[in-house]
Amino acid sequence: MSTHDPKHHAPVEDSDPTVASAPSLRDESDSTGKWTGEFTVGPTKDVDLDSIQVGDQLEDFDLITQLGEGAFARVFLARQRSMQRIVAVKVSEDHGSEPQTLAQLDHDYIVRVFDQAIVPGTGLRLLYMQYLSGGTLQNLLHRVREYEPAKRSGQLLLDSVDASLRSRAEIRPSESQTRALVAALSWPETVAWLGRRLAEALDYADKVGVLHRDIKPANILLSSEGVPKLADFNISFARSIGNTSPVAYFGGSLAYMSPEQLEACHPDHLRSAGDLDTRSDLYSLGVVLWELLTGTRPFTDRSQTSTDGSELVAMLNLRAQGVPNSAIDALPENCPTALRRILLKCLAPDREDRFARGKELAQQLDMVLDERARELVDPPAESWRKRLRKWSIPVVAIAAGVPNGLASLYNIQYNQVLIVNKLPPDAQTRFLVITAIINGIFFPTGIAVLIYISRFMLRVPHGLRQGKTFPPEEIARARSDTLVTADRVAAVALGLWLLAGLLFPLTLELSTGSIDWKAAFHFFASLAVCGSMAVAYPFFMVSFFVVRSLYPELLPYSRDTSGDRQKLASLRRRSVVYLCVAASVPLVGVTGLSFIPVADLPEMVLSVRILSMGGILAFIGAYYLFRQTEEDLSALQRVVA
Structure with a gap:
């Protein structure tokens, strides 16, 4: 599980799931005051990460500035001396198998991890990866909430990316065909454009046996052209890695969890973490896309303080009824019928009614970007x-x-x-x-x-x-x-x-x-x-x-x-x-x-x-x-x- 400041530009790990600990519920709020409870399997923190400072040299890396910080990891912008390149370095305890999981992933829409290094005698692990300077979808979501639906467009995505670039004193790309394409999109088309790429990433991860389990805006990074890349697989489960189990990697952000993942969190349910599959990740992606499209999540979860699991029961009951009509009515007027249908299918309570693979979802979202095609497949009611x-x-x-x-x-x-x-x-x-x-x-x-x-x-x-x-x-x-x-x-x-x-x-x-x-x-x-x-x-x-x-x-x-x-x-x-x-x-x-x-x-x-x-x-x-x-x-x- 990971948390991000809206300005974070690289994945941050705040728990190591391989250290045994009792599951806990944390009651958190985002910038809007809404509850964003998270379920974590937390480790015992053996290493003092606070002693690491900007300007230090760790192995081959000169730490330039801090990009993000969690309970059990810190991420720095660093210069790798041997390769003379700028990277994001994640500093954490030497626990877990996140590097082995990420080493399997080589995809255009997944943050590229280069390698890891162990600092001798310190218990520290350095995971260095591709640096993305465009911020996160969490940054973009803050901007979405500041604009009326009629004023949202693809340019809003580029404005969010440019704001992040300016905060890092970086130059905006010029003569970019990708940026020109995005700028011409309506807001629903922009959401589909982002979602299509993330669905492809999840399909690829599923093919190599990896489930993410913590899809949320803060874990989706943006390039300088606005291209999304999935990050933070630190609570994911890779079936191909030996001596691991789904339970050891269990966690996530409750508000974005699928019903079956919430059931696996509840001690009274028979469902286990091993029952989850890629349809759970696709559900979480559906929540993220809905929130981007409307500025609010499809389910109005209330903050709970009890520790007996009653909050999970309330969330499960809410999701079992499907997306409420009040949330559907809040969809923007220019939302294509096709996108509405696709998101509702992603958020179906029964996973048998959802898309079976990320490839199917990507294909459908790609259709939303083709006006003639989407009008053919999902014509208006009066057509x-x-x-x-x-x-x-x-x-x-x-x-x-x-x-x-x-x-x-x-x-x-x-x-x-x-x-x-x-x-x-x-x-x-x-x-x-x-x-x-x-x-x-x-x-x-x-x-x-x-x-x-x-x-x-x-x-x-x-x-x-x-x-x-x-x-x-x-x-x-x-x-x-x-x-x-x-x-x-x-x-x-x-x-x-x-x-x-x-x-x-x-x-x-x-x-x-x-x-x-x-x-x-x-x-x-x-x-x-x-x-x-x-x-x-x-x-x-x-x-x-x-x-x-x-x-x-x-x-x-x-x-x-x-x-x-x-x-x-x-x-x-x-x-x-x-x-x-x-x-x-x-x-x-x-x-x-x-x-x-x-x-x-x-x-x-x-x-x-x-x-x-x-x-x-x-x-x-x-x-x-x-x-x-x-x-x-x-x-x-x-x-x-």
């Missing part, structure tokens, strides 16, 4: 994308049925003039009966086939809206089916049109014996052309709907979307092919005039004009949907990358 999700079947049916119906009407009129009107009256009557029978069978059959092959796409989202849970493989199947829905609509429609192109002349020939091969070929060709029309236009209408509305709905419930990037790219490539088909319709209409007998031209000119002009207008619409879908696919590819 048509959200309202139409529960009407998936009617929407897809209309998108597929209307173009097919119009093509059918055109085909009937086209063949009526060129072929049917030239048949004997009884043959014309039979043709009308055949037309009614085929259409009466094909249209319901097509709808039934589409519903069946799209059953996962329809059933899973509906169930999720009802609060049901599905295995990951079913959700993955639903996502995959969603991305090929438009192709299935096109394939079923084209197949039925081609089949009709064979059945119409065949049945008419069998019933009348009056269709020659030229008329039959013309009949088939006309249905094939109309079929291509009924394929291209529904594809873009259905793709636009599923990509903008249905597929993004499944992403928050998906844990592994790594394979979706290729599927999205494939849909994008197929869209180009369908666009070429749509562009060919007006050309086919004009070309078709050359195959019409001269005597029939006067009667067909109007129909061909309608086909050509309608095809041009339809292509313009298809191209617009293509461009919109293309941009949506690009945004979704960034989400799943």
Whole structure:
């Protein structure tokens, strides 16, 4: 466990968890007067750290100034003589395995520990590490509370960093792309930007078997560009280090603890420190991000003075109810729906309902930084994308049925003039009966086939809206089916049109014996052309709907979307092919005039004009949907990358 002054720039250890001692509760207050109780396993202090002074030389280090101080450690800014570099040196008793834990961690968003040194005959251990001059998130949090929500932005983060730089007489970086990016962010986007990097750090630590267990603003340092780095793993537990146990490393700050970590603190609960996993750290990170976003923590814990654990019970009861509505109502007006959903998932009372890994959380927070992507995945409540999700079947049916119906009407009129009107009256009557029978069978059959092959796409989202849970493989199947829905609509429609192109002349020939091969070929060709029309236009209408509305709905419930990037790219490539088909319709209409007998031209000119002009207008619409879908696919590819 560690405590920091708001001006501290490096991690400080104020307890050594390897020295046996009874757990204790400390009632502390932060600068706002709010309780920040901490649970520690404290050692017996055998070394007088107060005797160490600025200006001393310890081994290879000249101590320049003190950066921070805790009960069991002091941190100095120092010059390492052998390497001629500035480092942060943490001076503590030679106890515990913090160096071994930190030696496993090499990540962009974790404070880099270089090495340790033991001062002979003193019982002192020197842990020297990367020096970060931008302060801590605790410094930033103080500034957040001083500004109204409407006045907070990414510049607030940079102002906090610059204030820390000035206090150390350091120069602010110039021409920094990172700082320029941060300055342009809204405050919710800034919180997501910070959180995404910290989630990556926790994911990395988890992969190497390390749990932090004390995530709080004071333990998150900032570089001169505002990049966060996780520090103070002194109460963490590394599974790969021999002769250690989770209990030996137990501790943390109560206000940021997960419910299961609070239970492990309580003597009457069966849960132990060994039961904790990375979801506990992600919960703590959720508390930190919520506090940064709003200036207050999601749970209004009250200061307690009892030592019987009743304060832990009160905290557990409060967290078991989830984030209160009063805290949700305090979220800033410009908070994206996506960020609200993500933080609430982080703070779910049951850890099974949280993100399983830091990678999942990082991916979701990264999406918040992409305006188009977050609007796709978490559209506003009044958005048509959200309202139409529960009407998936009617929407897809209309998108597929209307173009097919119009093509059918055109085909009937086209063949009526060129072929049917030239048949004997009884043959014309039979043709009308055949037309009614085929259409009466094909249209319901097509709808039934589409519903069946799209059953996962329809059933899973509906169930999720009802609060049901599905295995990951079913959700993955639903996502995959969603991305090929438009192709299935096109394939079923084209197949039925081609089949009709064979059945119409065949049945008419069998019933009348009056269709020659030229008329039959013309009949088939006309249905094939109309079929291509009924394929291209529904594809873009259905793709636009599923990509903008249905597929993004499944992403928050998906844990592994790594394979979706290729599927999205494939849909994008197929869209180009369908666009070429749509562009060919007006050309086919004009070309078709050359195959019409001269005597029939006067009667067909109007129909061909309608086909050509309608095809041009339809292509313009298809191209617009293509461009919109293309941009949506690009945004979704960034989400799943």
